[in-house]
Amino acid sequence: EMQLLESGGGLVQPGGSLRLSCAASGFTFSGYAMSWVRQAPGKGLEWVSSISGTGIGTYYADSVKGRFTISRDNSKSTLYLQMNSLRAEDTAVYYCAKGAGVIAVAATPDVVFHHWGQGTRVTVSS
């Protein structure tokens, strides 16, 4: 059974750092693009970042560009999100999502979010 399990969330002060992980199982991890999507308390969904199956192609929302880094370790079937210079507005539940194929290029079937994890909560507050 396909499973995505996020971890690494918690309470951090403004300006601090966190690294989120998403452990994948039940499918060939390297064969799929992966993404992070967040949801602020009581709000809607916001795309954060995507990465191709090879790890070569990466994409970021302007709101996190230069502060967040998406990466993956295909040998460990794990997706990461390194979050630096955190702000109060980064407070959210962070979900990892699996694509339908290996590439993360827009306007392709591969990039739609086919399967989601349960999320990990990040709170940025002093």
Added chain:
Amino acid sequence: DIQMTQSPSTLSASVGDRVTITCRASQSISDWLAWYQQKPGKGPKLLIYKASNLQSGVPSRFSGSGSGTEFTLTISSVQPDDFATYYCQQYNTYPFTFGPGTKVDIK
């Protein structure tokens, strides 16, 4: 960025009702549109991709249509398990963007 809007924001329905949710894009996205269902405390679930394709395992009472800038999600006969929030999302262009959501609750 492509802006996505949804209407209505809240919809009250009874079991067995036909429900339609509309999603509009600020510019053409061809048919690169997905619909997701989210229940409280859970991650979203893909229902429809490429505007009208039913994801495997999703009941056939869900259907999607549209292209360009206007799209609809229809539930032909709402069931108790369908009371949730529904989001549309464009994946035509980065940054990918979601609609604000439509909450379907019990009348």
